[in-house]
Amino acid sequence: MSLYFITGSKDKLSEMKAILGDVEQLEMDLPELQDLDAQKVIEAKLKEALKHKTGTFIVEDTSLYLTALKGLPGPLIKWFMKTIGNEGLYKIAVSFENKEAEAKTIIGYTDGGETQFFEGSFRGSIVEPRGDKGFGWDPIFQPEGHSKTFAEMDATEKNLFSMRKVAAEKLRQHLAK
């Protein structure tokens, strides 16, 4: 049975294929549930997908969680980027005097039964935007113990911090059982 990765991103698909092998991209325009709990957002998408198609599916969420904001923006990061952007999020972190953050990918997997979740995350801090590689919040996230932001790293370096890879590896081990 095919494993479908519901995503619009070719890059995410390649990363997933590199670890899981045979994964097919499935482009489905699924509504995004409004919730701070990424697992709930993922689960809602998987349930919706199962209404339209049979198979095994994965959906992923990659979000940025600020300690000072008690988990915000989390899965709502998209709306922070669209409005106040990296400069605005940095400004907020400064005003809260706590720049700790976590970059986290959660993969939800279902074969029609209960959804299982696999996580990969890196701790770090919110810094003044630096670098022009990557996308989204890459310029303001600097992983712990390193001096570069995600947006200052080349592909090889950034690869060492792929939350998606860590999560996908956990899923791979689960499927190998």
Place this chain on the structure above:
Amino acid sequence: MSLYFITGSKDKLSEMKAILGDVEQLEMDLPELQDLDAQKVIEAKLKEALKHKTGTFIVEDTSLYLTALKGLPGPLIKWFMKTIGNEGLYKIAVSFENKEAEAKTIIGYTDGGETQFFEGSFRGSIVEPRGDKGFGWDPIFQPEGHSKTFAEMDATEKNLFSMRKVAAEKLRQHLAK
């Protein structure tokens, strides 16, 4: 044909009944779409409701929009309240040096055809939390030209600033045509 107001709130129902007359409460646990555009959030709910029941329906969204945050939190206000709360939102407004905000209710109405929207809003500013009446973000919103926050007003005073009443009155006029 009955007009159903999809809400879990008895208070909102009474306010709506006072203006529209015969409105029935309909408690439906509809998923909340993740979007900064309240009209889209409302429309998704109405469409979902129409799948389960025939009739005419209204759904409302009351949100707080900060100018400095380019529309945030808007319909995402719930998650800001659950995490950083009024103190946190005030802190953000201070750090952005622009405390302008808009309190806005949007009512979406459908009889099965296209959704129509009716708005009521008041401009004001974000202030340090004051008062213990009301709920949610009432302690940090002070309408323009007034010295009290929503949470410092008694019911009669607060009634003068009901965004929901303004929006409902527009809907009433539309229905009377």
